[in-house]
């Protein structure tokens with residue numbers, strides 16, 4: 001029995017059938033598929049032994065590693081097994097990603113379908129766990145953190161009702177030790193702790209994870225140099241992990257035999273090790289050669305930029321060749337945001353760098369074409385309802401989406417959420433959608449339906465259970481397609 005328990009809700013404690021793309025399914029609200037079957041399809045629970053999950057979200061593993069390094073008695077438990085471990089615990093640390101469904105993807109779907117998304121539903125289930133409630137009565141402290149921590153500022157009533165003791169926002173390696181220590185000692189802890197820039201950890205202060213991360217996700221760097229106005233990440237300094245550090249975490253995941261595959265995580269994997277917006281060929285190649293040599297389970301990227309791909313197509317093809325030795329495709333999340341060069345210049349002037357901001361739509365076409373040719377399947381985001389958006393900007397975005405119809409990809413329009421330097425702006429709401437917004441939404445849905453079968457064929461190719469699961473997902477996509485067409 002440990003003093004400190006760490007956990008996360010069911011939608012985060014899943015390996016999404018070893019396909020991070022499927023994790024997007026947690027952003028949807030309950031729908032025409034029975035919940036038990038939907039959760040099986042999109043967020044099956046991670047395997048656990050006596051309540052200890054075989055893998056956990058990477059951010060939670062970093063917290064665990066930091067607390068272990070500082071000598072805490074800590075274990076990570078599955079949300080379905082908390083009651084078996086909570087009796088002796090004095091503090092519970094909860095990792096969050098999008099606890100109230102206020103993130104761009106979930107808030108857009110919630111606004112359209114007027115229902116709470118699954119990820120918010122399961123966070124509520126965790127917070128209402130009777131074992132936690134009972135332990136609170138004897139003095140258990142609850143501390144929450146993770147990328148979703150900012151959302152608690154919008155849900156003060158929830159914080160009070162659930163007696164959350166502390167919310168930690170930001171890169172917390174340098175502060176969580178003292179907060180957890182104070183909680184264990186019964187000392188005062190702040191209700192809300194925003195990690196300052198001064199407290200942001202340097203590379204050498206970030207510990208290696210000590211237990212496997214879901215889908216073998218490993219961070220290769222933090223921060224981003226492009227400075228988009230609407231983004232939180234850019235407020236933190238850019239740091240790339242040395243190759244040896246990444247290698248250690250990959251080895252840990254591989255040697256555990258509990259995860260297959262590897263997801264390289266950074267805001268722009270193409271820029272690994274680079275000091276500017278031009279990729280570093282030697283570092284990027286070395287990293288990928290190492291990962292492919294180590295892994296049988298396939299590689300994915302969390303994010304990459306179209307500009308970096310378009311700036312060096314030869315290098316991108318070389319990296320693709322390395323990755324495709326063992327797999328048919330790989331995925332990454334890509335920010336297109338707008339098809340308007342005027343708007344791009346205003347809100348994300350460096351997103352196209354080393355190209356000019358006004359060339360943004362062309363950078364997108366070029367980058368997407370290169371990805372298509374090299375079998376990277378991007379999940380692209382657009383932002384709908386940016387503060388300075390005009391009708392002409394939406395039309396430009398629709399023209400761009402039209403130009404991309406031959407590119408194997410998903411394109412998802414998301415309502416503007418005030419973050420980063422735009423955090424004082426208003427949220428974009430469903431009621432503010434004009435006809436052009438609606439047309440853009442349906443245009444993207446049609447684009448995605450066009451490509452979904454192709455992607456399912458690629459995803460399940462060569463897997464023994466492939467035919468069955470592929471048909472199930474195709475059936476789901478078919479029903480969704482019919483429903484959307486009815487709405488259209």
Ligand code: SF4
Nearest residue numbers: 224227228231234267
């Ligand atoms: S490129 Fe992406 S991560 Fe970087 S500042 Fe822009 S939106 Fe944020």
